[in-house]
Amino acid sequence: MHVVIMGCGRVGASLASALQRLDHTVAVVDKDAASFHRLSRGFTGQRVTGNGFDRDVLVEAGIEGATAFAAVSNGDNSNIISARVARETFGVEHVVARIYDPKRAEVYQRLGIPTVATVPWTTDRFLRMLLPEGVATDWREPSGSVAVLQLPLHEGWVGRRVDELETATGARVAFLMRFGNGVLPDRRTMIQADDTVYVAALSGTVTDVTAAARRTPEEDD
Known part of the structure; x- marks a missing residue:
């Protein structure tokens, strides 16, 4: 082409x-x-x-x-x-x-022009290299305001409901990977051992969300 x-x-x-x-x-x-x-x-x-x-x-x-x-x-x-x-x-x-301006990116996306918001994307790449087990995101919408990330969970969350995790972290559970398959959870879905949990969070809260997920559920009760 x-x-x-x-x-x-x-x-x-x-x-x-x-x-x-x-x-x-x-x-x-x-x-x-x-x-x-x-x-x-x-x-x-x-x-x-x-x-x-x-x-x-x-x-x-x-x-x-x-x-x-x-x-x-x-x-x-x-x-x-x-x-x-x-x-x-x-x-x-x-x-x-x-x-370059992430605030403009969302506007242009609505006009039907796919955009690459350079600053948020570059920030995520640096985080992935600087913090291998840190708070790098897997996806970010064009304005850079909402991020989807894999959440590192404390083992104490196994057997707890998705809505409890959402309350503790302030994030929304987007989907789970379970035995290699994607699962769209509801509020009563139980987190199982070896689940990989992906959440959607406001960009400015990613560090707090990650920290909350690493604590035991009892610490947040």
């Missing part, structure tokens, strides 16, 4: 090389022609100089035949405008925009 990338920073250049290795055709758009030096020596795709939300520039990059468009410049406004032009004007099926 043909992919148009707006922004030839480190992410754009890396994405272009990765797509080309997968045998896709790629066009990279950037308003600064000097940015193309970041592309790998083996890159054979198009280099188009201009604004990524300019229709003529996008046409030159092959947007009319593109299956996917990625806006990864260093400006939130430029990314979302170009993404909307790709989606709404040219009907590109797969469009993604990188957004």
